[in-house]
Structure formats: structure tokens, C-alpha cells
Amino acid sequence: MKRNISVLGAGYWGKNLIRNFSELGALKYVFDYDPKITSEFSKKYDLEIQDLNQILKDEDIEGIVVATPAHSHYEICKLCLEHNKNIFVEKPITLNVEQAEELISISKDKRRILMVGHLLHYHNHFIKFKELISAKKESPLRIVSLRKSLGKIRDNENVLWSFAPHDISMINSIIPGEISNIKKLERSYFNNNQDSVFLSFQKGQNKIFVDIEVDWVEINKIQRISAYFSDEVIVFEDSEPDPGKKLYKLSIPFTKNQLMSKNNSDRSYIKVDQNNPLRSECKHFLDCITNESNPFTDGLEALEVLKYLILLDEA
Template identity: 35%
Template structure:
């Protein structure tokens, strides 16, 4: 019998969780402060609509997916794990490191699964990129940079950095395997008091350097992660079609008689298995619930991301 999951928060991303869990045969209930919205999804998907205040004590619910404005995540996650529910909390799991630590510690204390929705860690192209890195195909990784740009969405509580960068930080942390020792950030609020773009520079103890650029006020869409190694470079471009999402560049750079020289090569496009990252993420959550395994994107990673976001938050109005 599959775990019985309730989705708390029936907004844009919560609706994706609802439909995906229905397809996986694990959707049991939906819940939202807007009762009419929850009832609409319940009717559409053939599940229960439960008021948020009644959700946590229901014995017929094994886990809760939380897709709420981030200022509500920590307290409700604590309430859920203390009621014996496993949780998948969308990013960011809180707006302060202290609140994130409270939620993760509560899950640990109550022996509950705590997973964060860093969905791109479950992207087949990223999984393949990580496989190539671990196999030494890129040599020693020296530099990672990511661009996540577009127009919108605009939130009232979290800015471009906190809304967009967790995806890229999660992937960068998976590649480096360690937390950064230095974080420098710069952002600007162009519309109101929340930054609309942000640059974050990272230095890691193993010598790797990283940089990310996130913007919600950009005329074109870009979703690109680049990894530079001593043997090759790789680019994950999620805007490209599947057959071109992951490119491997076997460029060469060397010194000859004290002068630098280089050669360039056409990219090789890596075959990857097609699949929806959200489906794979939720399958992993169900697997962790059933086996009590530690999630690939667990609480400690979520806190590390919060620490980087906090350190990188510098806004010029």
C-alpha cells in the first residue's frame, strides 16, 4: 500500500504536486486556506478536501507536501512531524536559518522524513552530469556557474535570490560535496524593496569557485549550469530540447614555452533518459517514506542553502 499523501497549498506549484501524486497513486487529500480552491481540486482529482487546522491529526494521512509561502513552512512542518507525519517542504524551507534549524531538528527528534523540494537534483540531465563528474570525465572541477533568468514570478515575501537560487545552490553543493567557506552577494531592488536580481560568488575549501546569477526581471529565459574541469567542460541547458540539454566540450588548455595555448572542439551531446523531475522527486519521497532512507535532498542540505542565501543577501535599493 502506497503512503497516503496530503498536499498543503493548492497554488501554482502545489497544483503540480497534486496532479503528479494523483498519477503516482499516492494522493489522499488536499488542503488550502481557500476552502473553495481545495474543494475544486478534490473534486477534480477524486480525493478529500481537508481544512488546514484538521489536517495534522488525521490518522489516514502518512505524509504532507507543503507548497506554501515560505514564511509558513517552518511552523507547519514542525506541527506535521510532531503529529507523526513525514514531510516534503518546498524551497525555501524557511526565511531564516534559525527557523529552518528548528524544523529539521523537530523532524530528527520525531524520527520523521524531512525532504526539501530542490527538484532539479532529480532532473535526468543533472543526474547524468553528476555521473560524468563522479566518473572523472571532466577531470578536477575548478569552476561552476549558473544563470537562472526570466520575467517573474513576483512574490511579496521572498526576492529573486531566495526564490530562484535554491535550485542552483543545491546542484552546486551536490557537485562540490562541501559547503562554501566564503559567500559574497550583490543584488538590486528595482521595483520595490525586494531584490529583482542577484549575483552570488562562492569559494569552497577544495579550491572550487562558483558563481550564480538569478533574475526575475529579464527579457529572455535562461536556465543554464556550466561546470569547468581540467579535462572537459559541461553545460546543462534546460531551455534546450532533450537531445541537446547536456553538452560536453573537450576543450584543451596548456602551456607551451611559457605561453598559454588552447584548442576548441565541437560539443558532444550526451544521451539522457527523459523524465519529469517532479515525478522523480515525489517517487523518491515515497521511497524514503517506505524505506526510512535519508532523502537525497534532506534537512542538512536545506540549512546549508539557507545559510548561503542569508550570507548572499545584499540589496541596493
């Protein structure tokens, strides 16, 4: 494969992107604003060391992967687009709507790809989860999305900005339309940022009930989205280590007079071909460059997520 990718940022998530693009045979450069980190990863993957200006001037580099802190996304992405590079930036696309709209406009004018890392859209279990929902003859009555773990408490962002883009992006793909009737409960245990947030709102033309809970101070890792119907609940349990048990149905009548509980033995597991979502996401970016096609999680999709993220944060 052509070595046409440079990854900017080699931190917590950037190192995973570096590994995947290297294993795909596409990685040419790694750059981090800490020279020691740049040197470390370049040596590890046997890459030539270049500064950012040299990378941007390299005509062989067709794609730049941006895995730097969120506050830097706008300036870095704008610089890369102005040098005619295709962009894959981690979520959130930017921190405000005007900046995101400008990046979308530049990418359109330059005819360059602007892809955002909403990872779960490339997860085969979530893809199947959406297919099961689409096959139903009714809309879901309720969607519940949980993303909780004992994580690193950050000073530069709250748990909503860190975790909820995934949940909002997934829910947007299931239920189109506006958000209304927002209710919010938040807790700050360790600093002035929100460490734990519960959101409840209605979405779309049918006013479907949606609950999102994100939490940095939960001792058990929970990553689950559930769709409630009148005759069953469809569950994508991403925190389940067994791939064969990540997607299942529960035959629980969700009606006023029939609501009842079921135990684990009543789960009907759905067989799904296992994949590596991050590898699929990276491969999708390369395919979009090769085919000059629009990514599934493009700038417009990310802009919609950003608008709702800001709306919910300010509620």
C-alpha cells in the same frame, strides 16, 4: 497504491504536486487556506474535503506535502511533525537557521522524514552531469550557474531566495566545503527587492571559482550550469527543450594560453534516459515513507543550502 498523502497549498507550484501525487495514486486530501481553492481541487480530483485539523488526525495520512509560502513553512511543518506526519516541504525549508534546526531535531525525535524540494537532484540529466564531473581526474576550475527568466516580481521575497536555492543545492553536491571571497552585484528595477543578482565566490578546499546569476527580468529563459576543466566544459542546459541536447561537452581548453571559442557544431551530446524530475521527486518521498529511509534532499542538506543562502543574501 495506498492513498496516504495530503498536499497543503494549491498555488502556482502546489497544483503540480497535487497532479503528480494524484497520478501516482497516493493523494487523499488537498487543503488550501482559501476554502474556494480547497473545494475546487477536491472536486477536480474527486477528493473528500477536510480541514487541516481533520487531516492531521487522520491516521491513514502518512505524508504531508507543504507547498505554502516560505514564511509559513516553519509553523506548518512543526505542526505536522508533532502529529507524527512525514514531511515534504518546498524550498526553502525555513527563513532562518534556528527554525530549520528545530524542524530537523523534531523529525529526528519523532523518527519522521523531513524532505525538501530541491528538484534538480531528481533530474536524470543533472545526475549524469555530476557523474561526468566525478569521473574527471581533476576538480573543476570553475562552475557557472545561470537561472534567468521574465518572471513574476514578488514583494515577499527577492530573486535570490526564489531561484538560487536550486543553484546552491546543485553546487554543494558538486563542491563540498565553505564559501569564501564573496563578491555581489544586485539590481532592483521594480521594487525594493532584488530583481537581478550576480554572485562570484570561491568554494571548498581547492578554492574553486563559482559564479551564480539569477534574474527575474531576462526576456529569454536560461537555466544552465557549466563545469569548466582544463580540457573541456561540461554543460547541463535545462532550458533546452530537446531532451537529447540538454547535456553536452565542449572541447574548449580552459587554460591561460589555449582558451578559444567553439560554435554549436562542436557540441558532443550525452545520451541520458529522460525522466520527469517532479514525478521522480514525488515517488522518492513515497518510497522513503514505505522503506523508512532518509531522502536524498533531507533536512540537513536543506540546512546547508539555507546557511549559504543567508550568507550570500547578506553579502
